[in-house]
Amino acid sequence: MADETKDQVAEFLDKLDVTSASLRTLVDNIRSKSGPIHVVVSILAGTGKAEEFYKKHIPKFLAKFDLKQGDDYTTHFTKSATTVTELAQEVFAIQARSKQVFIILLSGDGGIVDLLNGLAASAHKDGYVPPIVAVLPFGTANALAHSSRVASDETFGLSTLCHGSPKQVPIFSVQFSPGARLVTDEGRRYDELPQTSSIPIPLLYGGVVCSWGFHAAIVADSDTAEFRKHGIERFKMAANEALWPSNGKGPHEYVGDVYLSRNGKWIKIPREKHSYILATTVSNLEQKFVISPASKPMDGSLRLVHFGPMGADDVMKVMMQAYDGGKHVDEETVGYETIDGLWIDFKEDSDEDDDGQRWRRVCVDGKIIAVEKDGWICVTKDPTTVLELIVPPR
Numbered sequence: 001m002a003d004e005t006k007d008q009v010a011e012f013l014d015k016l017d018v019t020s021a022s023l024r025t026l027v028d029n030i031r032s033k034s035g036p037i038h039v040v041v042s043i044l045a046g047t048g049k050a051e052e053f054y055k056k057h058i059p060k061f062l063a064k065f066d067l068k069q070g071d072d073y074t075t076h077f078t079k080s081a082t083t084v085t086e087l088a089q090e091v092f093a094i095q096a097r098s099k100q101v102f103i104i105l106l107s108g109d110g111g112i113v114d115l116l117n118g119l120a121a122s123a124h125k126d127g128y129v130p131p132i133v134a135v136l137p138f139g140t141a142n143a144l145a146h147s148s149r150v151a152s153d154e155t156f157g158l159s160t161l162c163h164g165s166p167k168q169v170p171i172f173s174v175q176f177s178p179g180a181r182l183v184t185d186e187g188r189r190y191d192e193l194p195q196t197s198s199i200p201i202p203l204l205y206g207g208v209v210c211s212w213g214f215h216a217a218i219v220a221d222s223d224t225a226e227f228r229k230h231g232i233e234r235f236k237m238a239a240n241e242a243l244w245p246s247n248g249k250g251p252h253e254y255v256g257d258v259y260l261s262r263n264g265k266w267i268k269i270p271r272e273k274h275s276y277i278l279a280t281t282v283s284n285l286e287q288k289f290v291i292s293p294a295s296k297p298m299d300g301s302l303r304l305v306h307f308g309p310m311g312a313d314d315v316m317k318v319m320m321q322a323y324d325g326g327k328h329v330d331e332e333t334v335g336y337e338t339i340d341g342l343w344i345d346f347k348e349d350s351d352e353d354d355d356g357q358r359w360r361r362v363c364v365d366g367k368i369i370a371v372e373k374d375g376w377i378c379v380t381k382d383p384t385t386v387l388e389l390i391v392p393p394r
């Protein structure tokens with residue numbers, strides 16, 4: 001963290017008038033109903049700066065609102081990749097049966113998706129009170145935070161936390177064919193996914209992106225401790241390897257049948273091979289990477305960006321246009337449409353070597369799922385309010 005940034009946060013805190021902050025009202029309201037307050041610090045998110053920031057600023061910040069650690073709020077530092085999911089299932093979901101839970105989350109998109117999935121089963125039951133979450137963006141891409149303008153100044157989201165108000169996080173569900181597995185531990189492990197309770201169909205919820213092809217590949221390939229050291233550059237490094245692989249082949253042409261649904265009708269994309277299939281509820285996948293320029297903060301729309309096989313230079317050109325304010329969607333070669341759902345039948349047929357699996361990797365909000373040979377996924381908008389996120393005032 002740059003010294004200048006530290007000073008800007010400290011300066012903001014010194015000048016903060018807590019009486020005029022909407023957080024004052026929110027905290028008073030939550031405390032009057034004995035609602036619990038939690039701070040969750042994802043210590044390995046991004047380049048690992050969340051813990052340092054927490055220690056320097058958060059207890060001091062919360063003390064301004066008469067909140068003391070232990071008495072008024074509980075702090076949780078992640079101990080493993082499953083800490084946030086476990087907290088959501090074992091603590092927050094139970095409390096949310098009757099109370100408004102308030103969570104300050106120092107993490108990237110991964111912390112949000114873990115909360116969503118840990119709470120989703122409870123959220124579909126009567127009496128559930130959606131927790132309010134304030135995110136301080138300490139991840140690599142922070143897509144949800146950038147798209148909802150949470151971190152539009154230099155206070156790491158503290159200004160939004162003080163002056164913003166809660167809004168439903170629009171979500172989608174992704175159902176997978178039964179053999180799909182969650183890829184963890186830098187691609188070395190394959191874990192079971194949660195299932196719908198009634199039928200053995202693996203199911204995940206997302207609030208940012210579901211992709212297959214080039215995007216999923218670079219997220220998957222760059223999710224190693226070695227790549228993570230490079231911060232946001234890790235995506236560009238992985239992109240270069242995917243576009244100009246060392247075996248001299250061009251970028252992979254992903255084989256499958258892709259259908260989108262709109263107004264109750266399923267339409268097949270008229271192409272057997274693809275480079276990029278990406279459904280998203282947000283505008284920005286990174287601060288400057290505007291994948292869906294028509295999406296407005298938390299507008300509840302699901303949009304699809306897609307294109308067929310292209311040479312490496314052309315794929316790179318499309319990506320650069322996305323970095324240039326989202327101009328790629330005006331290209332004739334790029335499909336961009338509002339959808340209600342997405343279905344993919346994977347036709348990548350090799351399963352003897354790693355490559356079959358490799359080309360059937362799907363990304364849901366940064367998580368990587370390997371789908372089995374002849375498998376499928378189905379993405380659908382879900383109207384349930386699982387979480388509310390504090391977003392800036394208009």
Ligand SMILES: Nc1ncnc2c1ncn2[C@@H]1O[C@H](COP(=O)(O)OP(=O)(O)OP(=O)(O)O)[C@@H](O)[C@H]1O
Nearest residue numbers: 044045046078079080081108109110139140141142
């Ligand atoms: N103590 C820990 N031990 C092991 N893994 C951890 C620990 N803390 C966090 N993680 C993992 O690190 C990852 C951090 O994800 P998160 O999305 O918050 O950050 P990011 O991937 O850098 O950002 P973004 O998703 O915004 O690009 C998650 O997979 C999380 O489970």
